[in-house]
Amino acid sequence: MQVLFVASECAPFIKTGGLADVIGSLPKELTKRGTETRVIMPKYGDIPAAFKEKMAVKGAYTVSVGWRQQYCGVEELVHDGVHYYFIDNEYYFKRPGIYGFYDEAERYAFFCRAILDVLPHLDFVPDVLHCHDWHAGMVSVLLNAQYRHLPFYQTIRTAFTIHNLKYQGIFPYSILGNLFGLGDSYFTYDKVEFYGDVNYMKAGLVYSDLLTTVSETYAQEIQTPYYGERLDGLLRAKRNSLFGIVNGVDYDVYNPATDPNLYVNYTDAAGKQMNKTALQDELGLPVNPDIPVVALVSRLVQQKGLDLIAHVLEEILEIDLQLVVLGTGEEKYEDLFRHVMHRWPNKVSAHFLFDEGLASQIYAGADMFLMPSLFEPCGIGQLIALRYQTVPIVRETGGLKDTIQAYNRYTGEGNGFSFAHYNAHDMLDTIRQAVHYYHDKTVWFGIVKNGQNTDYSWNESAKQYQKLYEWGQN
Structure with missing residues (x-):
């Protein structure tokens, strides 16, 4: 053939x-x-x-x-x-x-x-x-x-x-x-x-x-x-x-053990933690391993759920977390992140460009990856996140629904967190839930391990x- x-x-x-x-x-x-x-x-x-x-x-x-x-x-x-x-x-x-x-x-x-x-x-x-x-x-x-x-x-x-x-x-x-x-x-x-x-x-x-x-x-x-x-x-x-x-995704290209863009190559939680603190330091955020870093690496357009984020961004930033944004797109969304970065310089770091090296560093250094899409034929960001031991938070649509299974606290199953309806407060509640479990390391490392055990190579x-x-x- x-x-x-x-x-x-x-x-x-x-x-x-x-x-x-x-x-x-x-x-x-x-x-x-x-x-x-x-x-x-x-x-x-x-x-x-x-x-x-x-x-x-x-x-x-x-x-x-x-x-x-x-x-x-x-x-x-x-x-x-x-x-x-x-x-x-x-x-x-x-x-x-x-x-x-x-x-x-x-x-x-x-x-x-x-x-x-x-x-x-x-x-x-x-x-x-x-x-x-x-x-x-x-x-x-x-x-x-x-x-x-x-x-x-x-x-x-x-x-x-x-x-x-x-x-x-x-x-x-x-x-x-x-x-x-x-x-x-x-x-x-x-x-x-x-x-x-x-x-x-x-x-x-x-x-x-x-x-x-x-x-x-x-x-x-x-x-x-x-x-x-x-x-x-x-x-x-x-x-x-x-x-x-x-x-x-190409597991030869997206491999935290060999990715040349990372601060430290890693296969375990300790190596990932080193990338997190290096990322916080590089981006001018307070270096604190106990604060979850939430990443958004995306085109900044409505399809990617940016209007949901815009609707509750102030409430998201009231949670004890840090938000890292990388992408380009509609001016209104870029201006939104510029505004909150100015108001919360210790909580938000936003970068409006396409930089694969920085993207790799963010995937490796973040704890969570936010992808609340209006629709998503497949999505690659959530698959890269899993590869880099970063837990996805997604809306249940298209390929996001097919690849991310919501954490089930009764069975311990699931490789991420998800919400079904295109609703800003459903997304906000899901982020809060993820942050809650982040502080329970037994649960959190179980979710990370579940993600590592899913094979989304070709x-x-x-x-x-x-x-x-x-x-x-x-």
Whole structure:
């Protein structure tokens, strides 16, 4: 079985979120397990020069974008045993950042077309094209509409993974013909039309042979109007080919015993305590091992439950704890944390940037990890927290519900704390409960041990993907 992942970002080359972590780690595990898996993605200008210098040119071609012929280079790099291909076009991709440009429809139309055009030149014939999120959504449409009649493409099957249904790639009707050369027969409610526009995500859902998303609970949630982002009817219709497989984390990368960013590498409570006191000292907080440190490492947006935190932040800070925040996002939330940091300098340390080194230090130094999301397809923060012996506090939604089991004081089971309703005071009560048990070290270390005993590496999830690839071939 040979699989080609198609995605817009991939760690360690370039990253804005959890998608990049998945694309950077799952192919490694699949390849180890005998499914040769490669990755193809854009060659962005912001990819570090150290990687670009190692890329080997595979070829140069032309790709049709509407009536225009655009240059398309292909470069290859082998990293950690996985082959990566990079689609090169400086006009589309040599820009600061990845997303948010005026011509997103055209950039990823070019990318989807380029994938199919260069496939015969890669010396790698995939059994499955595994496309990820809306940026790759038009691959399956184009394959079926314009390439399937050619012998090379006739046996290729497609899988499509939803990483976040909220972001769909919705663009004006005119792009259908202007960028893809597709006629009005494709602009119907059961194909790519979406309330008068073209929807790249919907295209991937309609035309792919197999659909997955990143947790079992999210697979069920998105079939309801509340979570379905106006695609719930389609997802219910496709439910027999929709599967939820929880994401994992790369245990080689996220490993407190070897992480080079930490103050002290550790495997036990004593080593973690050393990281905690070093973090408190580094951030200018009072060094006190008896005060629990609660971490928030997140995009500062509503989806992540920031409005819940804002509603009861004053009450949270009345608890005997320290709050450490790392992330960027909406100005109102950044201003909120700036304000409370000014009022409670001995209780709050907030940092508005993306810094993986500091993030690792926070995961290692914190006692609790707060993740009260409005919705969460899978979430990676809570899995990293478990890996670093930090106890998650989450809302029961999506992958958070699938991976964090609330502590049960009668049985001793559970690897964290959780609340069900999207309610600020339910969250506040759960934080208070966690702080209460933090001071009972017998209970607390039992919860930490339960977290250490849960395996959220890619091992089990990779097995499930392999079974689906085989199922999709039948």
